[in-house]
Amino acid sequence: GIQVEQSPPDLILQEGANSTLRCNFSDSVNNLQWFHQNPWGQLINLFYIPSGTKQNGRLSATTVATERYSLLYISSSQTTDSGVYFCAVNGGATNKLIFGTGTLLAVQP
Amino acid sequence: DGGITQSPKYLFRKEGQNVTLSCEQNLNHDAMYWYRQDPGQGLRLIYYSQIVNDFQKGDIAEGYSVSREKKESFPLTVTSAQKNPTAFYLCASKHGARNTEAFFGQGTRLTVV
Numbered sequence: 014g015i016q017v018e019q020s021p022p023d024l025i026l027q028e029g030a031n032s033t034l035r036c037n038f039s040d041s042v043n044n045l046q047w048f049h050q051n052p053w054g055q056l057i058n059l060f061y062i063p064s065g066t067k068q069n070g071r072l073s074a075t076t077v078a079t080e081r082y083s084l085l086y087i088s089s090s091q092t093t094d095s096g097v098y099f100c101a102v103n104g105g106a107t108n109k110l111i112f113g114t115g116t117l118l119a120v121q122p
Numbered sequence: 123d124g125g126i127t128q129s130p131k132y133l134f135r136k137e138g139q140n141v142t143l144s145c146e147q148n149l150n151h152d153a154m155y156w157y158r159q160d161p162g163q164g165l166r167l168i169y170y171s172q173i174v175n176d177f178q179k180g181d182i183a184e185g186y187s188v189s190r191e192k193k194e195s196f197p198l199t200v201t202s203a204q205k206n207p208t209a210f211y212l213c214a215s216k217h218g219a220r221n222t223e224a225f226f227g228q229g230t231r232l233t234v235v
Contacts, residue, residue, distance in 0.1 A: 043220040046224065054159075055226070103221075107178075108153050108172050109170060109180065110155060110216075110224055112166075115164050
């Protein structure tokens with residue numbers, strides 16, 4: 014099955030800093046999503062981005078499907094950005110949604 | 123409001139008892155999923171269903187069972203055969219096509235004592 018790896022595993026930032034999170038996947042995909050898991054465990058949809066670039070406020074994402082990676086950019090980080098960021102993909106003939114290992118982000122004031 | 127509802131939010135059970143977690147959606151989604159998350163870990167797929175009366179095992183199905191009798195509902199039973207059932211359980215749904223966006227419920231924290 015598809016393998017999904019995220020980097021870095023942990024990231025500590027000062028408020029106002031920018032960051033880039035990476036998601037690598039081992040095969041072609043039909044679907045790629047980025048999620049933010051808040052401290053209460055809820056998964057918040059950030060982007061649905063199987064290819065191309067999207068922006069939403071201070072966040073943007075780019076997926077290069079041919080090279081099997083996606084990037085999530087966080088600019089001018091705020092303490093409320095803290096939490097775990099996951100990418101998830103769905104590929105091949107099945108409709109299984111497979112999650113990456115996650116990046117734990119801590120933004121310090 | 124449209125969405126995915128998991129209940130209860132917190133659940134406590136004694137070891138050896140079966141317990142059923144509820145997941146209901148009113149988004150008219152065909153596909154539904156159950157994931158398990160352990161502290162500090164990622165999400166692992168337990169079962170998924172692409173259509174009513176059909177479901178497939180995920181990566182960690184042992185000790186769990188599901189049913190999909192209605193499009194809106196995908197309950198998960200944690201059986202006594204599950205060796206380490208204490209975890210956070212998340213349910214998701216999406217339209218049936220592979221290239222569609224998935225949405226999650228708020229999760230159920232199960233503690234077995």
